[in-house]
Amino acid sequence: MERGGAAGVPGLRPSPLLVAATLIALWSVVWFVVTLVHPFTPAFAGWLATPVQPLLGAAAAWQAAGADGQGPTAQRFWQRFGLASALAGIAAASNASDWLTAPRHPPPAAPLTVSLHLVGGVLTLWALLGLPVERARRAGLRFAMDMTIVLLATGLFLWYGVLRHADGGPLSFTGSTLPLVLGAVAVTALVAFAKLAVGGVDGVDLAATHLLGAAFVSGLATGALHPLLGDRAGLHPEQLALPVTYLLVILAADRQRRAAGVTGPEQTRRESFSTVPYVAVGATGVLLVAVSWRDPVAGVIAVVAMVLTGIVIARQLLALAENGRLLTRVDASLQELRRVQDELTTQATHDGLTGLANRALFERRSREAMGELTGDQVLHVALIDLDDFKGVNDRLGHAVGDALLAVVAERLQRCVRSGDTVARLGGDEFAMILEHATPESATTVMTRVAEVLGEPISAHGHDLLVRASVGLAQAGVGDTPDELLRRADVAMYAAKAAGKGRYAHYSTDLDAHQAADARLAADLQQAIDSAQFDLLYQPIVRLADGRWTGAEALVRWRHPARGLISPEEFLATAERTGLIVPLGDWVLRAACAQAVRWRALFGDDAPVIGINVSDRQLRETGFASRVTELLHAAALPAAALSVEITEATALGGGSAIAMVGELRRCGIRVTLDDFGAGASSLDLLRRAPVQGLKIDKAFVRNIDGEASSQEVVISAAMVRIAAGLQLTASAAGVETAAQAAALRDMGYLSAQGYHFAPPLTADEFTRHLTASPRATSVPSG
Ligand code: C2E
Ligand code: MG
16 A cells, blocks of 8 residues: 555645645736726736646646655556646646737637647646556546546537537537547546546545546636636736646655555555446436437437436346345455454464464464575574473463463563563463574573563462573575574573573584484483493491491493493483483382392392482382382382482472472382582571481591591581481591591481492392491491
């Protein structure tokens, strides 16, 4: 749509052309009125404005056509209209010359003047007919047919009036035919203008078409002054008609020039019913009846022909009315269909819970945005995965989880500009397409995401703190949208692997790392299928007498190519892929089998086997039942096993910590491992349902026997706090006799570490127990 609505026209200053034309029109009106009463200037003074004003009109029309932002329809129309105006100016000059040089008034019509007028009129029609009347091609054809009917009917009337009644003489080209054609063309142009000005034209300013219509009416009205002027020699209607009419044309052109490039609101086209052809046919019929009235036979035929025409028209009108009703019904159905379609489109492209774009729309938008990239432009995409969202769902229910997602969605939407897309790809995974973002602005958005998600979220009365792992990636011309998403995915997993609650930017290094990780995951799956694991046992030694009272089961992977692999190398991958669950189950079964063997050998003196259980395993529903089931199947008491959980598990809370409570209710001892390694708090000790804590080797490492060292002070304080909370305290990573002695003196009951023994095979462990149950005694400090 190019049409400039009246409301949208910027207030430019009127052009000098308009000012000049207004002055000329004013002068002409004053001159005409004064001369009517009393001529006060030589005759040629009245003819000065007649060629000038149309020429100014031509200039204004061309200015409008060439204005910046003018649409092609308006351009074409105003160019043609300018040409017609220029012709009118030349014709006016020729007419003025005819009048000024004629020996008597009115002078006979000069062929040149009449021809120029005719060409001008045809050019005006040409400009008008080139306008897109209605969108459908048929409608344009209908308009042309209407105009032809009007042209023929007007021509007929003029012919009848001028030729039959005026002189009845033979047709002369310049004397009668040209004025006749000219008259028909003028009337047709007027009707065309009236139609267009009322209905409006796509591409031409509506107010401008109204002004043009007014110009035509003014032209005809002032032309009708002819008989009023009588025999006032030297006065001619053109002297008033042209200055006034072309002032209106210049106003219209000025309006169009100012409306250029301003797009108004789309106006729906009114498919109006055209009465023009019916009026023309009716009038012609009346003329026919009037002419044939005197001849009874011809008169009857004419009347019957008129009645028939009337019936055919009535029939057509009835059909039209019926069609109109049908169309109204079809329109209503179409509107309903469109509404349903819109609804379906929204459903198909948006996420019902959050109202964000869904995966399909995200993929389409990223494809489109990638397609628009040129040169070294890049597109940024961020993937946002909420950490531990499942815990919220498990612990507080899905309603709270849903409310949380809705708030997160709304906050993410706040971080981006209106053209960007925020989508929910599924579950707790969100994505953003940052269009036209620079690396700096993309990073700023990531900081904003971290900020908004850092604020507590209130969901159904629960104040929740969410953390998210965010991956940011970019891609340029030649990359695919899939590749961009993959990169963001790689970055997001890197953020998760680096400890969650952070953001990572994609780099090719991450790719290499991920490829290795993917290989490891594939190998791990195979290793679980073919039981490539072993358990080693590290003794947990009672410090009082050096007795091996416990054995921590530590898993090892016998990789066919890489040899023995330590858990630190594959545990993160096992956790991420969920393979830790079947692996943990294997560990549990292997530990139970070993406990059975040791119980058979050593009875109640058999060491308690400590098993490391990860957060992921504890979130598996039925984990505690599985442990008791295995114990039961092996006829082992609950005390034969103990479980070690990490601080992260205890901190994460939720279903994992609920599972710890369940284990404890089943009689299984639970110890908090690596205490002090992370963000431990004493509050954690109070909240976590554990019975023991194992201080991290990092504390033990620096115990050097100096009673005043910080580690000694802290370790000593911890053992007292543990005792106060009825927790047993043990220590890990004891590498020297001095450390063992210091810990024992502080009150630690047991410890483990290379000083006593490294992780051993079950056979080595058994041999030790068999040979000397009290092998390693701790020297007294
Ligand atoms: P952790 O539970 O803290 O296990 C103790 C780790 O410290 C073991 O490493 C052990 O070899 C090492 N260690 C023992 N004594 C000393 C010492 O005197 N000095 C030093 N520097 N290190 C010592 P490992 O076997 O590589 O196990 C690493 C971690 O892997 C374990 O830490 C545990 O969290 C995890 N892990 C091992 N086996 C399993 C398993 O079956 N399931 C799960 N979920 N985690 C396991
Ligand atoms: Mg452990």
